[in-house]
Amino acid sequence: MHDGSGRIAVQNLTKQFGAVTAVQNLSFTVEPGSVTGFLGPNGAGKTTTLRMVLGLVTPTAGLATINGRPHNQLGNPARVVGAVLENEGFHPKRTARNHLRVYAAAIGVPDQRVEEVLGLVGLTPAADRKAGGFSLGMRQRLALATALLGDPQVLVLDEPANGLDPEGIAWLRTFLRSFAQQGRTVLVSSHLLSEVEQTIDQVVIVSAGMTRYYGPLEQLRNSQRSRVLVQPADANGLVKALQEAGLNEVEPTPDGRVAVAGASVQQIGDLAAKAGIAVYGMQEDKADLEKLFFQLTSPQYGAAAMPYGQQPPPQQPGWGTPPQGYPPQPNPYQSPPQGYPQQGYQQPQQPQQPGQHQSWGGQQ
Numbered sequence: 001m002h003d004g005s006g007r008i009a010v011q012n013l014t015k016q017f018g019a020v021t022a023v024q025n026l027s028f029t030v031e032p033g034s035v036t037g038f039l040g041p042n043g044a045g046k047t048t049t050l051r052m053v054l055g056l057v058t059p060t061a062g063l064a065t066i067n068g069r070p071h072n073q074l075g076n077p078a079r080v081v082g083a084v085l086e087n088e089g090f091h092p093k094r095t096a097r098n099h100l101r102v103y104a105a106a107i108g109v110p111d112q113r114v115e116e117v118l119g120l121v122g123l124t125p126a127a128d129r130k131a132g133g134f135s136l137g138m139r140q141r142l143a144l145a146t147a148l149l150g151d152p153q154v155l156v157l158d159e160p161a162n163g164l165d166p167e168g169i170a171w172l173r174t175f176l177r178s179f180a181q182q183g184r185t186v187l188v189s190s191h192l193l194s195e196v197e198q199t200i201d202q203v204v205i206v207s208a209g210m211t212r213y214y215g216p217l218e219q220l221r222n223s224q225r226s227r228v229l230v231q232p233a234d235a236n237g238l239v240k241a242l243q244e245a246g247l248n249e250v251e252p253t254p255d256g257r258v259a260v261a262g263a264s265v266q267q268i269g270d271l272a273a274k275a276g277i278a279v280y281g282m283q284e285d286k287a288d289l290e291k292l293f294f295q296l297t298s299p300q301y302g303a304a305a306m307p308y309g310q311q312p313p314p315q316q317p318g319w320g321t322p323p324q325g326y327p328p329q330p331n332p333y334q335s336p337p338q339g340y341p342q343q344g345y346q347q348p349q350q351p352q353q354p355g356q357h358q359s360w361g362g363q364q
């Protein structure tokens with residue numbers, strides 16, 4: 001029997017497809033009552049990991065459990081975990097309602113539940129339309145409705161925002177948050193941090209099959225430091241005055257301003273006034289979470305310094321196996337990279353073959 005905890009645990013999971021290491025020694029836990037984002041660029045190993053969690057791919061090494069059990073030992077898995085994977089297949093001539101009735105019968109839930117899940121995902125008005133005529137967003141909703149049929153404790157969703165319009169994304173966000181607020185577990189993958197940033201509390205960031213960060217999103221956000229760009233009458237004089245006041249992360253910028261980290265606008269203004277230096281303007285330069293995400297998932301990350309003003313988040317407990325050379329020393333004198341990100345997406349270890357994902361169907 002499973003332990004009923006609603007916890008997903010991934011322990012040292014590895015998957016090798018021939019010469020391709022899709023997932024490498026990945027470990028993380030997804031706790032109930034939270035929405036965990038599983039983030040990484042294309043080819044990072046997200047889908048492979050989720051499919052191992054769902055018992056659709058056999059790990060080369062390691063273990064994935066839900067409620068303390070591998071998926072194939074869950075008993076009635078549809079009652080424990082609902083999943084939406086890429087390329088869900090629906091019979092094009094079957095209506096949404098009939099599609100759901102077929103699956104409801106297969107997992108032994110009454111037709112009444114079909115009406116409930118249609119309502120939950122907002123598909124009641126389209127219930128008698130054929131799935132073949134559905135938009136991508138409607139298909140996503142139908143896939144979610146199918147996953148919800150067994151009233152599962154755990155939801156695993158692979159790129160669920162794909163194909164949803166902004167209204168659909170907002171709806172999904174509200175839906176997932178309220179699902180988690182009922183004490184249930186949500187694991188949702190995406191290659192775009194911005195798409196799920198407002199939905200998730202925890203984040204697992206992967207790149208090249210390895211964990212780059214694992215922990216609360218808030219901690220990742222707080223790990224970044226912003227700076228203040230000051231436009232003074234006398235840049236050298238201001239640098240000197242700030243340094244004399246104990247502010248060491250101060251540097252002149254090429255455009256004649258002074259960049260200051262670790263001090264507030266008010267502090268800088270007061271010190272400038274005390275030194276008799278006129279200040280014509282100050283601007284807060286907030287560090288950007290999306291930039292940090294790109295930095296974390298860039299293949300060059302091990303060799304690159306963090307962008308200006310950003311500190312790497314604390315290593316424990318959040319960090320997985322870091323790339324060699326990690327953590328780089330933050331360099332307060334480095335200008336923000338031009339045209340960043342230059343390498344948002346990593347190169348897969350082997351080129352992807354066309355149609356490689358074609359066999360990937362739904363979990364049901």
Ligand SMILES: Nc1ncnc2c1ncn2[C@@H]1O[C@H](COP(=O)(O)OP(=O)(O)OP(=O)(O)O)[C@@H](O)[C@H]1O
Nearest residue numbers: 017020022041042043044045046047048348349352
């Ligand atoms: N069945 C397979 N046979 C061979 N290689 C595979 C197979 N499935 C995945 N891979 C490879 O494993 C790596 C990880 O792929 P995966 O689909 O898990 O990444 P992903 O993070 O989900 O990417 P995406 O966001 O593009 O879906 C890729 O290099 C991919 O080509």
